[in-house]
Amino acid sequence: MIKVEFLGPIGKAPVEMEAKTLADVSAKLKEDETIAPWLSKCAVAVNDTMVKELDFVLKSGDRVSILPPVCGG
Amino acid sequence: MIKVEFLGPIGKAPVEMEAKTLADVSAKLKEDETIAPWLSKCAVAVNDTMVKELDFVLKSGDRVSILPPVCGG
């Protein structure tokens, strides 16, 4: 079981799911109508490290963060 | 009669001379051994405005400033 959290303006509570890689996370999140529109513009961190590979392997207890477009300053 | 002043590190008192253009000033300053070596690296202002034309016409009472290499900051 891994945990997915949605940062900033997405405004959705964290969800838990079974997933072996980020590709599995992608498949499951696309099923959620409130989340699917965000995916094309969101970056991803696993345990607070930015990740850019869809085949990134997850282990139980990992925390996946979904980061929408930013504007600091 | 015009006045020529030497700024910053040149360390020479102002001189007065007859000159119709900056070309005349150039010819006279080249005769001064202490000034001639500075001329290739100095810029020139007339009455505190930077000038870049050697045929610039001078009138009596004008003040020509010789500005050596700079390093502010």
Added chain:
Amino acid sequence: MELYNGPLDVKEIFGRWLDEEAESNYGAYIPFVGTIRAEGGIEALSFDIYEPVLKSWFDGWQRKAEARGAIVKMAHSIGDVPVHTSSYISAVFSPKRRVALELIDEFVEDFKANAPIWKYDVIGGSRIYAEDRSTPMDGAGLLK
């Protein structure tokens, strides 16, 4: 890296950073101060920050700066920051002018593009995501 609730005390931060590096023999100190502009009828901007990823991002920049003999500092606000007060200060200290001028530009631009901070307009007391001014981070779209 310093995070504060509400507006920054710009003079305190500027002066403290100056004092911290007073004996470090840096020749150039360039802060960038970001202030909330009155525009679009806003009362304030408001910010969410994801601190763990911001810390990693900042540590990465500290290493890049050190490789060029320089250091970087940063302070940012969390929550509401009223118009005409400041939400952001970053700074470079470097022995050399050229490095400092180049680094502050790169550091501030990468901050805008990749620091995990979300901005909201505060209008009539409600908080509206500044979507049109926001930038997808490097690597965005991975899960699309």
Added chain:
Amino acid sequence: MELYNGPLDVKEIFGRWLDEEAESNYGAYIPFVGTIRAEGGIEALSFDIYEPVLKSWFDGWQRKAEARGAIVKMAHSIGDVPVHTSSYISAVFSPKRRVALELIDEFVEDFKANAPIWKYDVIGGSRIYAEDRSTPMDGAGLLK
């Protein structure tokens, strides 16, 4: 444009400029602070300034900045400035980040190249022209 005998009171100048523009609705404030580095055994640097031409140079930059919606400010020391104190502050205020970052770079670089200021190393109490670090101004060599 502000000229001072001896080192600058950096915090006072930074804070006063901030206050002066507090209601001007600029989004970016970038000061550049130049501090005397301990190197080559110097005790201090010392500066001569030719103020009339410096004033013209600065006024020209104020016009260039205004054409881009920004303003510039500048303070410099005259005479001796000890190691680890500051001789120079320039700053840009602009509505926009990008203009501010570009202007501070151009303004500081042109300052180094064309502001009529002469620098001397102070070593053992004597004042030695920093010829090797000095740059002929635009148009130099006219009378050669």
